[in-house]
Amino acid sequence: MSNTNIEQALTLAGMVVVTYGIRLSFLVFGHRVAFPDWLERALRYVPAAVLTALIAPMALAPQGAMDVSLHNAYLPGTIAAVAVALWTRQTLAAILGGFIVYGLWRWLVV
Amino acid sequence: MLVGAAPFGVIFGTLAIGSGLPVWLTLGLSALVFAGSSQFVAVSLIGSGTALPVIWLTTLVVNLRHALYSATLLPYARELPARWRWSLAFWLTDETFAVVENQLRHHASLKDGAHYWLGSSLAMYLNWQVWTIVGVLLGQSVPVLATLGLDFAMVATFSAIVALQLRERPVLFAALVAGGVALLARGMPFKLGLMLAAIAGVATGVLVELWSEQVPKPVRQGGEP
Numbered sequence: 001m002s003n004t005n006i007e008q009a010l011t012l013a014g015m016v017v018v019t020y021g022i023r024l025s026f027l028v029f030g031h032r033v034a035f036p037d038w039l040e041r042a043l044r045y046v047p048a049a050v051l052t053a054l055i056a057p058m059a060l061a062p063q064g065a066m067d068v069s070l071h072n073a074y075l076p077g078t079i080a081a082v083a084v085a086l087w088t089r090q091t092l093a094a095i096l097g098g099f100i101v102y103g104l105w106r107w108l109v110v
Numbered sequence: 111m112l113v114g115a116a117p118f119g120v121i122f123g124t125l126a127i128g129s130g131l132p133v134w135l136t137l138g139l140s141a142l143v144f145a146g147s148s149q150f151v152a153v154s155l156i157g158s159g160t161a162l163p164v165i166w167l168t169t170l171v172v173n174l175r176h177a178l179y180s181a182t183l184l185p186y187a188r189e190l191p192a193r194w195r196w197s198l199a200f201w202l203t204d205e206t207f208a209v210v211e212n213q214l215r216h217h218a219s220l221k222d223g224a225h226y227w228l229g230s231s232l233a234m235y236l237n238w239q240v241w242t243i244v245g246v247l248l249g250q251s252v253p254v255l256a257t258l259g260l261d262f263a264m265v266a267t268f269s270a271i272v273a274l275q276l277r278e279r280p281v282l283f284a285a286l287v288a289g290g291v292a293l294l295a296r297g298m299p300f301k302l303g304l305m306l307a308a309i310a311g312v313a314t315g316v317l318v319e320l321w322s323e324q325v326p327k328p329v330r331q332g333g334e335p
Contacts, residue, residue, distance in 0.1 A: 008132065016142045018166055027198065055264070077265070081269045086277075095117075
């Protein structure tokens with residue numbers, strides 16, 4: 001196995017241990033505990049916060065520097081995806097809509 | 111819910127292959143980790159060559175909510191044999207939790223409940239594997255997807271997932287703050303910016319939620335429409 005392969009296998013193994021460990025925590029090792037209220041609230045916002053944190057730099061600074069201009073096709077594409085998602089409540093439609101606007105923009109404007 | 115998971119499974123498989131992940135790793139993530147959001151996040155981090163500890167830590171943060179599910183379902187599982195609890199824990203996801211918790215709270219004796227729980231888990235699991243494989247095949251047979259702008263596919267997917275939750279005001283503010291912080295801190299090493307942004311976003315969500323509970327509902331005057 002090459003280094004990359006080993007590293008990828010380790011990545012996977014670590015993710016399995018972490019995720020399965022969390023799921024096992026109470027079901028197998030735990031006793032009934034009440035989570036503090038603030039923690040219970042906080043955990044609900046984690047996925048939205050992490051996903052947005054991942055994409056904001058990609059969409060607003062695709063080359064590393066802030067780019068809020070007509071040359072950045074990510075912006076209209078992302079706006080379209082969000083708009084279609086809010087309108088149709090369909091993930092797939094939103095992704096396709098975003099892609100169409102992104103593709104057209106790169107073809108016509110940039 | 112099985113239908114709802116389908117596009118995500120397909121997109122996950124396609125994105126992973128397009129990002130250069132080998133097939134075994136893509137299928138391995140779905141088969142062994144089996145946690146949608148963290149799989150997507152991992153594809154993005156692995157694709158950009160992020161260090162291992164950062165990927166593990168991010169996985170921990172993203173999946174920490176499963177501990178809450180694990181604790182909530184414990185009363186229904188306490189009497190089950192150990193091998194049942196080890197298996198049911200492996201398949202615990204957002205979707206399974208939502209379905210099973212509702213079912214167990216309202217109906218079902220413990221024995222029926224456990225079978226219902228196992229059945230939902232297996233259905234959800236097989237469904238996710240099948241759609242991941244479809245995505246992998248799609249990613250392999252349409253390499254043009256990659257050249258079309260794979261980064262954008264990631265952005266479009268994530269923004270669609272988040273957009274569906276934006277009607278809740280705390281989520282909206284959490285997302286805005288997390289995005290802003292991530293943008294400002296994008297130059298920090300080891301993806302520290304990502305962690306900072308996540309913490310700032312989550313804190314904002316909690317604060318907005320607490321704050322909006324304190325605001326008294328406006329009293330409507332009699333004659334107004």
